[in-house]
Amino acid sequence: MKIAIINGHVIDPASGFDKVAGVYIEGGQIAAIGRAPEHFKAERTVDAKGLIVAPGLVDLCARLREPGHEGALKTEMKAALAGGVTSVVCPPDTDPPLDEPGLVRMLRQRSRESAGARTYPLGALTAGLKGEALAALKTLAEVGCVAFMQTRSLPHDNSVLLQAMRYAKTFELPIWLRPVEDTLAGSGVAGAGAVAGRLGLPAVPVVAETVALHTIFELQRATGARIHICRLSSREGIELVRQAKREGLPVTADVGIHHVHLIDVDIGYFDPNFRLDPPLRGLRDRDAIVEGLADGTIDIICSDHAPIGEDYKLLPFGEAEPGATALETLLPLTLKWASENKVPLREALAKITSGPAEILGKGSAKGRLTVGAKADLAIFNSSEPWVVGGATLISAGKNTPFSGYEMQGRVHYTLVGGEVRFEST
Amino acid sequence: MTSSKKHHPQLNKEGELHHLLSIDGLPRSVIERILTTADSFINVAEREVKSVPLLRGKSVFNLFFENSTRTRTTFEIAARRLSADVFNLDIVRSSAAKGESLLDTINNLTAMQADIFVVRHATSGAPYLIARHTSAHAPHIHVINAGDGQHAHPTQGLLDAYTIRHYKKDFSNLIVAVVGDILHSRVARSDIHALTILGVPEVRAVGPLTLLPAGLEQMGVRVCTRLDEGIRGADVIIMLRLQSERMRGALLPSAAEYFANYGLTADKLALAKPDAIVMHPGPMNRGVEIDSHVADGAASVILPQVTFGIAVRMAVLAIASSSARVQ
Numbered sequence: 001m002k003i004a005i006i007n008g009h010v011i012d013p014a015s016g017f018d019k020v021a022g023v024y025i026e027g028g029q030i031a032a033i034g035r036a037p038e039h040f041k042a043e044r045t046v047d048a049k050g051l052i053v054a055p056g057l058v059d060l061c062a063r064l065r066e067p068g069h070e071g072a073l074k075t076e077m078k079a080a081l082a083g084g085v086t087s088v089v090c091p092p093d094t095d096p097p098l099d100e101p102g103l104v105r106m107l108r109q110r111s112r113e114s115a116g117a118r119t120y121p122l123g124a125l126t127a128g129l130k131g132e133a134l135a136a137l138k139t140l141a142e143v144g145c146v147a148f149m150q151t152r153s154l155p156h157d158n159s160v161l162l163q164a165m166r167y168a169k170t171f172e173l174p175i176w177l178r179p180v181e182d183t184l185a186g187s188g189v190a191g192a193g194a195v196a197g198r199l200g201l202p203a204v205p206v207v208a209e210t211v212a213l214h215t216i217f218e219l220q221r222a223t224g225a226r227i228h229i230c231r232l233s234s235r236e237g238i239e240l241v242r243q244a245k246r247e248g249l250p251v252t253a254d255v256g257i258h259h260v261h262l263i264d265v266d267i268g269y270f271d272p273n274f275r276l277d278p279p280l281r282g283l284r285d286r287d288a289i290v291e292g293l294a295d296g297t298i299d300i301i302c303s304d305h306a307p308i309g310e311d312y313k314l315l316p317f318g319e320a321e322p323g324a325t326a327l328e329t330l331l332p333l334t335l336k337w338a339s340e341n342k343v344p345l346r347e348a349l350a351k352i353t354s355g356p357a358e359i360l361g362k363g364s365a366k367g368r369l370t371v372g373a374k375a376d377l378a379i380f381n382s383s384e385p386w387v388v389g390g391a392t393l394i395s396a397g398k399n400t401p402f403s404g405y406e407m408q409g410r411v412h413y414t415l416v417g418g419e420v421r422f423e424s425t
Numbered sequence: 426m427t428s429s430k431k432h433h434p435q436l437n438k439e440g441e442l443h444h445l446l447s448i449d450g451l452p453r454s455v456i457e458r459i460l461t462t463a464d465s466f467i468n469v470a471e472r473e474v475k476s477v478p479l480l481r482g483k484s485v486f487n488l489f490f491e492n493s494t495r496t497r498t499t500f501e502i503a504a505r506r507l508s509a510d511v512f513n514l515d516i517v518r519s520s521a522a523k524g525e526s527l528l529d530t531i532n533n534l535t536a537m538q539a540d541i542f543v544v545r546h547a548t549s550g551a552p553y554l555i556a557r558h559t560s561a562h563a564p565h566i567h568v569i570n571a572g573d574g575q576h577a578h579p580t581q582g583l584l585d586a587y588t589i590r591h592y593k594k595d596f597s598n599l600i601v602a603v604v605g606d607i608l609h610s611r612v613a614r615s616d617i618h619a620l621t622i623l624g625v626p627e628v629r630a631v632g633p634l635t636l637l638p639a640g641l642e643q644m645g646v647r648v649c650t651r652l653d654e655g656i657r658g659a660d661v662i663i664m665l666r667l668q669s670e671r672m673r674g675a676l677l678p679s680a681a682e683y684f685a686n687y688g689l690t691a692d693k694l695a696l697a698k699p700d701a702i703v704m705h706p707g708p709m710n711r712g713v714e715i716d717s718h719v720a721d722g723a724a725s726v727i728l729p730q731v732t733f734g735i736a737v738r739m740a741v742l743a744i745a746s747s748s749a750r751v752q
Contacts, residue, residue, distance in 0.1 A: 194640025198449065200549040200575030200611060203639065269434050269446075270550030314528055314558075316551035318574070 001043050002026050003418065004036065008048025008379060012055065012369040013350035023053055025375040028418035033371060044420070048379050051412055054349050055369045056086025056117075056376035058356040060254055061230065062305035062327055064088070064119075065396075066107050068095035072396060073107075076307060076327065077116025079395035081422035083328040084378030084411040085303075087367075088117045089360070092124040093151040099124035099135040101143040108144055115421060118376070120360060122149040122176060125164055131155030134164055138171050146360055147228065148173060152277075153180035154212050161215070165225035174361075176228040177216055179237060180278070184208035189318040191233070191281035195264035201318060204279055209237040217244050220251065228359060229253040232298060233278035235288035242297040252359050253297065255289050256304035257333045258324055262286070262401060272313050272320035273401045276304075279322075290341055293351065300355040301337075303330040307397025325397035328388075332407035335382055339408075345382065375418035384410040434556055441748040444556045444568040445741050447577040448618040456622060460587050462740035463733070469506055470735065479743050480509035483540040487513045488530075489571075490546040495707060496571050499731070500543045500580075503738035509541070527551065528558050535563045541746060542568050549574030549611075567745045575609050580741055581706050582615025584734040586623055588726055589661050591733065592702050596623045602655045602697075603646075604631040604687060605665030605714055608638045612706045613665055621645040631655030632687065635676040652687050659697040663704045664689050667714050680713045690716040694724060702726045 005023040010033060012018075017033070024032040024040055031037050062080065065072035080088055090107065092098035098107065104121050111119035123145035127133045132155070137148050148168065154177060155161045168175050188204030190196035196203040213229070217240070220227055232238055232255050241253045258276055263286045267274040274280060292298035306323025313320050326333075330352060338348035357367025366373050385406050390398045414422035435444040435451070442455050469477055485504040487497050497513060504511045516530065534542070542559070544552045552570040559566040572578040586596075593599055601620055607613045607630045620628050621644070628646045630637060631654075641648050649655035656662055667683060677683050689703065703715075703724045711717045720727060 192639050194643040197638035197640035198614070198644060200573075200577070200614060202575075270553045272554075311526065314526075314554070316527070316546065316548035316554050316574075318548050318550070 001418065002041060003415075003420070004040070004042035004045045005048050005053055005377070005379065006045060008051050008053035010053045010369065011346055011349060013346050014354035014368050015370060016346065017369070018346050023369070023377070025415070025418045028375055030369065030371055030373050030375050033369070046379070046413060050381060051379050052345070052382050053369070053377060053379050055353040055367045056378045056414060056416065057084050057331060057352045058087040058360065058367045059085045059305070059327065059330060059352070060089045060300060060302040060356045060359065061091055061256070062088040062303055063093070063307065064090055065307065066094065066110055067103055072307070073110050074114050074116070075394065075396045076305075077111070077114040079327045079393070080117040081414045081416075082394050082411060084331050084380055084414050085327055086117050086376035086378065086414060086416045087120060087357070089120045089122060089146065091122050091151055092129060092149055097124045097129045098122065098145070099127050099129070101136070101139055104140060104143045104145055117416060120146045122147050124148070125150040125175060126155060126160065131157065131160055134167060137168060137173055141171065141173055147176050149176040149230070151178060153178055153182040153185060154215060156182055158215060158219075162219050162223070165219050165223040169223050169225045172226070174226045174228060176230050178230050179209050179212040179216060179232065181208045181212040181215070184211055189275060189279060190267065191264050191279045191285070193264060193282050195267060199267070199270065206234045206236050209234045209278070210240060213237055213240040217249060217251075220249050224250070226250040231256050231259070231278050231304060232289070232292070233259060233281050233285060235285045238288045238292040238297055242292070242295075245297060252299045254300045254302050255293070255298050257301050257326055257330050258304070258401060259286065260289055260293070260301060260337045261333060266401065267317070270317040271401070272315060272317050273324065273399055273403060275317055275320045275322045276324060277322035290337070294341070294343070299359060301330070301334055301351045302356065303327050305395075307395045308399045309396070310398070313399045324400050325393065325395045326400065327395060328393055329400060329402060329407060331378070331380065331411065332409035333402070335409040336407070375415055377413070377415040378411055379413040380409060380411045383408050386410050434553060434560070437748055442745050443748045445579050445745055446552050446556060446568065446570045448579045448582045448615050448622065449577070451622065453622050456583065456586065456619065459583055459737065459740045459744060460590060462744060463587055463736040466506070466736040466739040467733070469739070470732070476506045476508050478508045480504065480507035480746060483509045483746060484538055485509045485511050485541045485543060485742065486534055486539045487511065487543045488516055488534070488545070489514065490516045490544070490551070491572070492517055493545055493572065496545065499734050500571060500738055503735050504742055506735070507739055507742055509742070527554065531555055531558055535559065535566060539566060541742060542566060543571050544568060544573070545571040546573050549576035569741060569745065572611055574611065576611055576614065578611040578615050580734070580738050581612045582619040583741065584730060584737040585616050585663065585704060585706070586619040587733045587737050588704060588730050589620075591729070592726060593660060596620070596625045599625050599660045600627045600629070600658055601625050601661040601663065602629045602631050602659040603663045603665065604652065604655060604689065606636045606667050606671060607632050607641070607665070608636045609668065609671070610665050616663055617644050617646055629655050629659070633677070636671070652693060653696060656693060657696045659701055661702055661704065662689065662694070662697060664715050666706060666708065667710055684713055688712070688714055688716060689719050691718050691722070694719055704730055707731070
């Protein structure tokens with residue numbers, strides 16, 4: 001279909017293009033920006049006056065609960081599109097974990113059938129995510145896994161991680177790791193500090209993160225493996241990543257959107273919606289996250305979307321399943337971070353579009369809005385208010401710390417491959 | 426992030442005590458009213474008819490998701506002396522074992538016309554979940570926290586404050602040492618909050634670094650890692666129970682080493698003020714945290730604590746159930 005998007009404020013974070021212009025789509029690609037190609041006859045014209053036209057969001061961590069929950073994927077894909085997300089990376093912490101080619105193929109097929117966002121599965125680094133035996137990394141890569149992840153924490157056994165890095169380096173496969181040392185994290189449910197102490201919540205000390213990062217970097221020095229660090233949470237951890245980058249290690253890092261805004265004090269009186277993984281830490285840590293985003297130590301922001309049913313959230317804080325639904329709030333919460341910290345819109349959008357696309361590498365969604373690129377677009381009003389809640393969220397998970405809050409930034413259209421797949425009513 | 430939904434969940438809109446979940450954040454006036462009301466109940470026990478009709482017709486459910494015969498018994502006695510109907514539910518062995526969710530259990534008991542839930546739970550914050558739920562669905566119900574995880578044991582904090590006031594009259598010139606496993610102790614947290622709110626100028630938390638939580642200074646206490654330093658010149662020494670499982674991990678090497686360094690003996694007690702009192706929330710481990718000579722000695726007020734505990738729990742039940750129903 002030939003589509004003309006006219007009068008919109010077009011932003012391509014990677015190139016810096018930032019002005020009102022028309023975008024013309026043909027054959028699923030962007031055919032022209034500015035002036036329509038000769039003889040272009042739009043079958044549909046979208047008037048984007050007052051709206052931002054940006055690359056679709058690329059989310060490096062969203063759980064679609066496939067495999068594990070029949071039918072969940074469709075709903076979560078709708079939530080992604082409503083949030084302007086056109087590419088999602090699915091972590092392997094599914095049920096069962098994504099450690100076999102058949103499971104990956106099925107996930108990709110279900111994703112295609114859903115006509116939602118593009119899906120990029122992460123394979124399990126170890127069989128069953130148990131941290132013991134390597135999964136068939138090369139085979140999984142051949143069926144579409146973009147990288148390999150150990151969720152929750154590093155493998156308990158350092159030799160497994162060392163061999164995983166060597167093996168991944170052999171085929172130049174990237175590894176994604178949560179910087180958590182399991183013995184130090186223990187059964188903690190809150191960031192160590194005054195709040196956890198006062199509430200009597202088992203705490204995860206900062207050293208659980210820093211010891212893990214030291215281990216990762218030391219093994220990287222020995223193997224040269226490319227590592228993406230998932231969900232930094234502490235000031236000290238961010239400083240270690242800063243030093244590693246300065247040293248030239250092949251490392252990138254992300255942070256979950258909630259950790260850009262919230263701190264442990266927000267847990268209030270044991271509100272289970274604030275039970276997140278990693279747990280929220282103090283103000284100094286949150287400030288360090290904001291600084292890390294500003295100086296590029298933290299490359300990108302992800303939603304860390306985790307839709308959780310009420311039965312698993314309406315429990316005492318420490319027993320509640322950690323995580324928050326966030327596909328639909330990633331954009332408004334990124335805009336909120338930008339406006340609170342005077343980050344230009346173009347730079348803010350880079351953290352959720354071109355930045356994550358670059359980490360995914362060649363052959364995947366580019367997170368770009370340029371001639372010849374796939375027409376994956378998010379068209380949104382950056383100041384339109386809406387109230388987060390059970391009635392407004394499409395995701396099956398209504399579990400968000402921002403329930404009842406007014407957000408600014410509402411998606412009007414989402415296009416994937418030149419197809420309008422979401423339209424606000 | 427700040428929000429109206431963070432208002433203190435245990436007070437109603439009139440500022441009266443509706444639930445008792447934690448001493449943290451309670452106004453001093455509410456605590457003082459509880460202590461004064463407890464005074465009036467002390468004598469009830471000495472009468473021939475040991476009850477007053479304040480809770481006649483009310484149903485008090487003791488929901489113990491974690492075993493504690495002692496605390497449950499004192500709540501039961503307190504409720505009976507107020508003429509309430511008391512039902513003990515040992516949930517460790519019933520619904521929880523059958524996989525019923527916490528809030529399903531609460532809904533069922535609410536349907537049985539409960540008026541007050543006295544809740545003991547192994548997970549910090551569980552009574553808040555229950556109070557939030559009943560406030561939304563059955564606002565006449567009052568929730569009293571009888572100990573949640575490592576968070577709070579507010580009636581113990583109140584009865585400790587009552588005991589100290591009984592013997593020392595005035596809080597404003599005291600040094601109080603809380604000794605032992607502060608990290609895992611809900612009693613320590615409730616004592617610290619009660620005493621700092623009531624104006625004790627120096628509360629000390631005493632223990633090895635493995636048993637002291639982060640952020641104690643922000644709770645207004647002085648941290649002492651050595652027992653000598655911690656109890657020197659103290660007016661009140663509160664010894665905490667050391668759970669035997671603490672010795673199995675890397676927190677402490679052995680009961681003997683703990684006793685040698687943090688156990689309260691007559692020699693150590695001599696460092697405190699001559700008229701110092703010794704308290705313990707019970708049950709005691711003699712020879713682990715406290716020597717028998719001290720536990721049974723002249724300075725010990727451990728048994729009066731138990732007696733006062735009933736009057737304080739009567740006061741809490743009476744005050745909470747008399748709060749206006751405003752939601």
